[in-house]
Amino acid sequence: MANAALAKANLHALRQVVAAIEEGRQHTGKLEETSARDEVAGRLALGVEAFDARLEGGLPVAGLCELRAALTMDAGAATGFALALSSLVQERLRPERPILWISEREAGREAGLAHAAGLVSFGIVPSSLITAHPRRIEEALWVAESALQTEAFSAVVLEVRGNPAKFGLTESRRLHLKAREARLPLLLLRQAGEEEASSAQLRFLVEAAPAGLRRIGRYSAPGTIGHPAFRITVEKSRNPAPFAFVMEWNADDRQFYPTGHRSLSDAVHASGAAHPHRSPAAPADRPDRAAEMGRILAFSRAS
């Protein structure tokens, strides 16, 4: 009797181990189970603590999130934010799989097409990005849905212009469920669009924010344009109070920082890897450079 009970317990333990292995490898459970687990895991921390805390741990890595640019001229910032998020997902969760950027033809005409050299200077390898240019919104939705059914991509960005009637609540719900099932992030990049009821878990309003100064070694070069900065307003989330946050993307570290932050790579430059903690000797043939006047501790808020 006791032996039988022991065997049963052993069997149960083994089954648990098998289940854990299977869970780790692929997800086969139903939707309800997924949503229960999403509460704890399945979030991608952006590395900006205050922001992550307000989003309950970061960006959900499965399902639909909307990034909205109110004006076409903010499309550059919104694109940058969307691609930065996707590349973080790619790097941390699914390396080796490309990002798919679906962009309606009209959206590309109005806000420009992906530029490989620009992607490089933004910290994204161009060959890790695939773009799709369907003519109409229905085709774009179909491409997005097909992409969510394959296992080929690490993240899908769907760019639409304005608030098309053919992309309403039903369609967004459908895409959200598909993305959730596929455990893929689907980022809806809406250029020149209004706020609209949708099934997106989160909606951000993305605007450009004045960038910090470019750092050369320990110094900030005046009048220069440094790392791109974004002003993100969370319009829809579990957290009822809307809030805004300014953060910058460091293309060298491939990491978000709060503005004014001195990143790891800047610190390395500043310490001068060859001569740590030593300032260069005064030149003999000309006056020594002026000593630094104080130090910038924080920039004034951009908002």
Next chain:
Amino acid sequence: MRIAALDELAARVGLRLGQGIAEARACLPDLDVIEAEPNADARLLASLADWCGRYTPLVALHGDNALFLDVTGCCHLFGGERALFDDLAARLFHMGFEARLALSATPGLSYAMALAGRCTVLPTGEEAAMLRGLPLAALRLEAATLDGLAQAGLKRAGDIMDLPRAPLARRFGPDVLTRLDQALGREGEPVSPRLPVAALSAERQLAEPVTGEEDILALAQHLGGNLGETLTQRGLGGLNFALTLYRVDGKVVSIAVRAPAPLKSAARIAGLFRERLAAIHDDFDAGYGFETIRLSVLTTGPLDPVQPDFASVGRSDLSLDDFVGKVEARLGGGVIRVPVLNESHIPERASVLAPFSRDLMDGSPAAAWPVRPRPMRLFPHPEPVEAIAEVPEGPPITFRWRRTFHRVSRAEGPERIEAEWWIDGEAAHPRDYFRIEDQGGRRFWLYREGLYGVGALPPRWFMHGVFA
């Protein structure tokens, strides 16, 4: 107006080709006149050539009223030469064509036989005897040559076959002998097919015509399975596929798809056709059904055999190709694009969106170039802006773009990019690029084209891209 073609009845009454309409009407008052449409005739002949593809892939057009079918090696599929000949004749007759068919060892002889009205299958070995009795006019010679031969009293091919060759060539030109040799098979005459001949094809003739898309796809998958075995043996994969559907009423529908990478799996080939059929759904008219279905592989590419492993690591790659194939089959080629770096300093040439292919995913040599600040999105056509600069060569302080006024808070630049004289010519203007941040924090890439004091026109400003 003159008569370009006439039917049997009119010919019997005595009308001739080239006769004036007024004259013909005088002979036959209730004449039915239809205006000639050479283009429509050519289309009809082309569609008939497509239809003849059911017998052989080598179908060539000749002139405006003849087709050559090279049925070498195809006859046994129809039960012999005679059976093929009868089948073709019967089908053409039922479609309402008055066709003169002849089958012999050479295209030249077949043509001459058909023209002379000897519509039959000529057994091997009787070529010379047959040709001997045919008129020279059937030998595809030029009118002037024929006139010359007729003046010499030479009217039948038999008249010149036994003549010494050298004087004949001297007097009437080399064409006479060439045509004679071609008809007798002493000289080869290749038939150049109208459509490229498929590398491989598999065909299924159906007892009962099919109309449903699902049935067609199931057949396509079945045929794909047959082709897959041959492709595996050859170590190849198909790149371009065509599904040819022969409708019972003679119309031929051809559906072509392209795979992003060589493939041989029947299910994936059928999957491409599924998307294509879904895309052309409205234009796809099954009519009374299709009686013959053929799947052809038009081009092939080497397919490295991959041994699947237990962890199926390579699976994600396969599904990427599947995805691209599916999207391009439905939405057309060029929908999926990959940004690629090129070795150029001109921004619009430095980066292009190239159609997807596997090779592009490995990066390019230009990726080793130093990284300069470049916009995330580039406008396909630079947009003119009205800009005001403090000093002529300096960055703008305000500009107006798309009817919106921007005040510049910071600017980096200029970065001068000279035109590529070997492409744009010597007169092309250099561009001075400025990276600009306006007071709202938006970052743009503006450039000034041209220099002050050079040329008649003042420099102009353009918006070329937006930064993140």
